[in-house]
Amino acid sequence: MNQSLGRGGSRRRYPDLSRRSFLRSSAAAGVLVAGGLAFVNDARAQVVGVDDMLLETVLGPVQGKDIEKALAHEHLFVDFFGPTDPNYMNVDWADVIGASVNKANEIRSQGVNLMIEWGPMGVGRNVLLLRHVARATGVNIVCPTGIYKSLIPPQFEGMTADQIAFHFLRELTKGTDGTAIRTGFIKIATTEKGPTETDTMIHRAAAMAGREAGATIALHSPFAEVTKTVVATLEKEGFPLTRFVWGHAQPSKTDDHKAMAARGATIQFDAIGARSDPFFHGPTDDASMLNRIEALVKAGFDKQVLVSADASVYVNPSKWQYDRDNTYVYRYFEPQLVQRLGEAMARQVLRDNVIRAFRRGDKVT
Numbered sequence: 001m002n003q004s005l006g007r008g009g010s011r012r013r014y015p016d017l018s019r020r021s022f023l024r025s026s027a028a029a030g031v032l033v034a035g036g037l038a039f040v041n042d043a044r045a046q047v048v049g050v051d052d053m054l055l056e057t058v059l060g061p062v063q064g065k066d067i068e069k070a071l072a073h074e075h076l077f078v079d080f081f082g083p084t085d086p087n088y089m090n091v092d093w094a095d096v097i098g099a100s101v102n103k104a105n106e107i108r109s110q111g112v113n114l115m116i117e118w119g120p121m122g123v124g125r126n127v128l129l130l131r132h133v134a135r136a137t138g139v140n141i142v143c144p145t146g147i148y149k150s151l152i153p154p155q156f157e158g159m160t161a162d163q164i165a166f167h168f169l170r171e172l173t174k175g176t177d178g179t180a181i182r183t184g185f186i187k188i189a190t191t192e193k194g195p196t197e198t199d200t201m202i203h204r205a206a207a208m209a210g211r212e213a214g215a216t217i218a219l220h221s222p223f224a225e226v227t228k229t230v231v232a233t234l235e236k237e238g239f240p241l242t243r244f245v246w247g248h249a250q251p252s253k254t255d256d257h258k259a260m261a262a263r264g265a266t267i268q269f270d271a272i273g274a275r276s277d278p279f280f281h282g283p284t285d286d287a288s289m290l291n292r293i294e295a296l297v298k299a300g301f302d303k304q305v306l307v308s309a310d311a312s313v314y315v316n317p318s319k320w321q322y323d324r325d326n327t328y329v330y331r332y333f334e335p336q337l338v339q340r341l342g343e344a345m346a347r348q349v350l351r352d353n354v355i356r357a358f359r360r361g362d363k364v365t
């Protein structure tokens with residue numbers, strides 16, 4: 001299996017992901033986002049609103065118009081053992097399915113029918129679980145490709161960034177883990193003190209696959225300086241920041257959020273409902289999140305801001321379950337957001353911006 005993914009074979013069977021070919025193809029049919037609307041920059045220039053955008057879910061493509069309420073960053077199953085540990089994903093799946101279906105039914109009862117799952121390879125991604133839950137509950141789920149930090153699954157050992165990029169690209173365009181289920185975006189993470197060499201290789205692979213598919217890259221990175229380092233890696237590979245979501249941005253300053261938004265990025269605050277943030281020591285109270293959202297809206301970045309709880313339903317091992325609940329967004333936060341920004345803007349932040357940020361790759365057919 002690994003041999004067939006070697007550089008020679010890959011070169012023949014998959015598109016050339018080198019920067020040069022990207023620059024050629026992007027010159028032919030560039031895609032940019034302005035004023036929050038996607039423009040296809042060719043002779044038949046068109047403006048696409050969120051209702052016409054497509055999401056690639058684990059049950060297939062879904063149109064924006066069919067989305068009622070959305071959650072921008074949540075998790076069903078998360079595994080912190082790491083993919084080389086024998087305990088990794090070694091759980092009673094009947095329990096995981098039961099807990100996940102129950103929670104998804106709860107959020108469905110709140111009117112939510114879109115959940116962006118942020119768990120990539122390395123932290124327990126399971127597309128079959130997501131598909132089962134989506135089918136059982138009516139909650140559309142978008143699953144990411146990508147690898148968390150340097151948690152490279154054993155089957156990728158020894159691969160180059162190019163080879164890993166091909167794999168990401170296949171998951172975005174063909175299928176995932178032996179199925180025809182496509183992923184809808186790329187999730188990566190950086191070590192919070194700064195990317196390791198292996199982190200950076202994964203980031204490069206993500207950028208190559210992302211620009212080739214025209215897909216979104218979402219990054220776990222609480223701190224602005226480190227985020228800028230990762231962004232530099234993505235840009236060096238020709239990845240456009242209009243397709244970049246900065247996740248866990250709340251511990252950074254509002255000025256940093258605005259500066260990154262001015263470069264095209266979407267900014268996400270995602271610890272609402274938590275009592276504390278022992279990981280990054282960022283704010284968790286509703287007022288701080290509302291202030292951050294309002295600051296971006298007032299600065300004109302109202303189409304580039306997201307908010308979610310980043311809760312996990314079932315964590316392996318259970319002692320690492322953390323303090324969040326993904327029903328919090330619509331139970332407690334939405335009414336406050338409506339009060340602060342009005343109903344239309346609250347809907348835009350909670351629904352429209354999620355569809356826009358996580359729409360299917362512009363070059364995926």
Ligand SMILES: [Zn+2]
Pocket residue numbers: 073074075118310
């Ligand atoms: Zn998360």
